[in-house]
Amino acid sequence: MRAAGAPAPATASDTGTAPAASGFSGGDFETFLKMLTTQIKHQDPLNPMEGSDFAVQLATFSGVEQQVRTNQLLEQLTTERAAGLGTLAGWIGREVRTTAPIAFDGTPVTLDVQPAAGATEVQLVAIDQHGREASRQTLNPTAAEILWDGSSTTGRDLPAGLYSFKLVSMKGDEILKTEAVGAYARVTGAELTSDGVRLTLPGGASTLETEVTALRDPA
Structure with missing residues (x-):
């Protein structure tokens, strides 16, 4: 109160x-x-x-x-x-063209050959997973998709493994350009990493999204 x-x-x-x-x-x-x-x-x-x-x-x-x-x-x-x-999810099941190493298991691999302008001869060089030259073959100097069957310089088939490719464009004895060759492979998985999107390819191969130069549906 x-x-x-x-x-x-x-x-x-x-x-x-x-x-x-x-x-x-x-x-x-x-x-x-x-x-x-x-x-x-x-x-x-x-x-x-x-x-x-x-x-x-x-x-x-x-x-x-x-x-x-x-x-x-x-x-x-x-x-x-x-x-x-x-x-x-949009990557899964698609075919990508990448310059990263891809798996070869005896099945021919589709390569995208793009010679330099003015080249009179081109050489396709396959490099194994240890960074060694595994094969070298001379091709016609025209842009085209070709099937690489794993034949070595000695004529024997190369063993299964991861391979990358480069193309040496020449004019006579002069090397005009040496550049990586894109190979096609189907995407079986994808994940987000600190380096960006990494795509899983058959045979234990993988590629970053930044290494992909083309994308298409399987034939």
């Missing part, structure tokens, strides 16, 4: 004082900021908030801000990853 004429005790609704920071839950960054600002504006100047209490609320405020930003970042990363995984 209070004396007549005595002022009524202040309440949270009278002063606009926000609930304690420890009770803050389910809100967001802007809500918490408004609550803290209102509390500071309406506190009794003759009985201000203790410095330690104010420090606790500021610390809570900072923690809430960081949590909101972390949640936003996680949501963004989840959305981007889901979108990225969705694009991987």
Whole structure:
């Protein structure tokens, strides 16, 4: 009971004082900021908030801000990853032309031969998985897709394994250009890596998306 004429005790609704920071839950960054600002504006100047209490609320405020930003970042990363995984499905079952090593198991491999302009002779060089020249053969200096059957320089078939190819374009004795040759292989899998999209090819081969120079449906 209070004396007549005595002022009524202040309440949270009278002063606009926000609930304690420890009770803050389910809100967001802007809500918490408004609550803290209102509390500071309406506190009794003759009985201000203790410095330690104010420090606790500021610390809570900072923690809430960081949590909101972390949640936003996680949501963004989840959305981007889901979108990225969705694009991987489009690679499966397609044929890609890549300059990365591809697997040879006795079945002819389709190569895309593109001689340099003015070449009178071209040499196709096959390189094994150890970086050694496995075969070299002379081709007509015309652009075309050819089937490489794994024949070696000695006439014997090359063993199964991973091979890459290069084309040496010549005019007489002059080498005009040496460049990688694209080989076709079917994609059997795909994954997101720190280097980008990596596509899985038959026989243990793989290629990065950046090494792919063409894409098509299997014949």
